[in-house]
Amino acid sequence: MNDIDAFDWSAPATLAPPRAAYVHVPFCRHRCGYCNFSVVAGRDDLADRFLDALEIELASMEQPKPVDTLFIGGGTPTHFDAPWLHGFLSLVCRWFDLKSEACEFTVEANPNDITLEKLDVLGSYGVNRISLGVQSFNESKLANLERSHSPKEAMLAIERGANVIGNVSIDLIFAVPDETPTSWLADLQTAVRQPIDHLSTYGLTIEKGTSFWNRKQRGLMSDVVEEDELRMYVDAIEHLTHADFTHYEVSNFARGGRQCQHNLAYWKGVGWYAAGPGAASFVDGKRQVNHRSPTTYMRRLLSGQSPIAESEQLSIEQLIRERIAFGLRMMAGIDLRDVGPVQAIESLLGTTLNRLQELGLLERCRSRLSLTRRGLLISDSVLTEILSPDVVIQ
Numbered sequence: 106m107n108d109i110d111a112f113d114w115s116a117p118a119t120l121a122p123p124r125a126a127y128v129h130v131p132f133c134r135h136r137c138g139y140c141n142f143s144v145v146a147g148r149d150d151l152a153d154r155f156l157d158a159l160e161i162e163l164a165s166m167e168q169p170k171p172v173d174t175l176f177i178g179g180g181t182p183t184h185f186d187a188p189w190l191h192g193f194l195s196l197v198c199r200w201f202d203l204k205s206e207a208c209e210f211t212v213e214a215n216p217n218d219i220t221l222e223k224l225d226v227l228g229s230y231g232v233n234r235i236s237l238g239v240q241s242f243n244e245s246k247l248a249n250l251e252r253s254h255s256p257k258e259a260m261l262a263i264e265r266g267a268n269v270i271g272n273v274s275i276d277l278i279f280a281v282p283d284e285t286p287t288s289w290l291a292d293l294q295t296a297v298r299q300p301i302d303h304l305s306t307y308g309l310t311i312e313k314g315t316s317f318w319n320r321k322q323r324g325l326m327s328d329v330v331e332e333d334e335l336r337m338y339v340d341a342i343e344h345l346t347h348a349d350f351t352h353y354e355v356s357n358f359a360r361g362g363r364q365c366q367h368n369l370a371y372w373k374g375v376g377w378y379a380a381g382p383g384a385a386s387f388v389d390g391k392r393q394v395n396h397r398s399p400t401t402y403m404r405r406l407l408s409g410q411s412p413i414a415e416s417e418q419l420s421i422e423q424l425i426r427e428r429i430a431f432g433l434r435m436m437a438g439i440d441l442r443d444v445g446p447v448q449a450i451e452s453l454l455g456t457t458l459n460r461l462q463e464l465g466l467l468e469r470c471r472s473r474l475s476l477t478r479r480g481l482l483i484s485d486s487v488l489t490e491i492l493s494p495d496v497v498i499q
């Protein structure tokens with residue numbers, strides 16, 4: 106028996122200590138119809154209780170963790186006033202230590218929550234990247250998405266963020282009911298005229314548990330036809346790359362080398378700390394997910410209980426499958442040598458990878474794998490087959 110035959114795929118995966126951290130803030134002024142995140146709206150009275158619970162969770166790490174990227178998401182981290190933001194950032198920065206000048210510190214925000222005072226607070230704590238949930242520059246589309254800001258507010262927030270923070274990312278959603286490829290192209294044209302360095306584009310997904318889902322079940326909302334959604338995605342790639350954005354991940358584009366370093370940690374599968382309701386950490390091969398209910402998360406911590414709702418120790422096989430699948434989301438693909446012993450990977454996934462190559466969905470140059478253009482357009486199916494041995498693309 107050779108070394109490959111003896112490879113124990115079921116053994117627990119191990120990882121180096123993470124260099125990335127995520128903290129989830131669950132508060133919003135209202136819940137949009139498509140939102141399935143861990144969010145609570147209209148409960149600002151819980152703000153201080155949340156900070157108390159978060160402090161307990163962070164203190165369980167026992168000592169501050171040095172990180173290269175820190176991402177504050179939500180919800181809306183900038184929902185509250187400057188004094189609360191001071192308290193929150195002071196707490197987080199006490200436990201996650203960003204020392205290098207090259208570190209990336211991102212905070213998500215909604216356009217109508219951005220004020221110069223809040224931006225000054227963010228800057229004073231070293232925030233050097235702001236991610237704005239713009240979603241659209243079209244008034245009627247924003248109304249359909251139940252967003253509470255206007256196109257003018259979005260553009261003002263971008264301008265202020267660029268002036269104070271300097272590195273602005275925005276999200277845009279496409280394939281919204283009643284949207285056409287022409288109106289989506291107008292959104293893209295407006296976006297590239299803004300002082301932004303990064304743009305994420307997402308096709309609208311209607312998930313169970315959202316008000317959009319309920320409306321769809323009653324026949325009050327319909328999907329955009331698949332051909333139009335595909336065209337919108339292709340148009341985004343073509344228009345943004347023509348405007349000097351690098352398409353570096355399935356849904357993400359960056360100018361001037363400003364790829365999101367934090368998200369690269371996810372796609373490379375190298376581990377990250379996480380705190381807050383619904384937050385999922387990946388430390389030393391173990392994935393742990395906090396309770397999604399913000400109130401349950403707070404109640405558990407404040408009563409001396411663990412906030413963790415799910416815990417899974419990944420095996421070496423699971424880790425390798427995930428690293429390849431999520432690594433393939435990057436346009437540069439993934440070098441199998443960075444994942445594990447290439448011969449061992451070939452014994453595990455060689456048949457699957459060869460079949461995906463024969464279908465024209467993957468291409469390979471020595472040990473590097475990447476999606477083809479055709480594979481990119483059905484990337485979810487390709488990656489699902491790699492993740493699960495029981496799924497086969499027909």
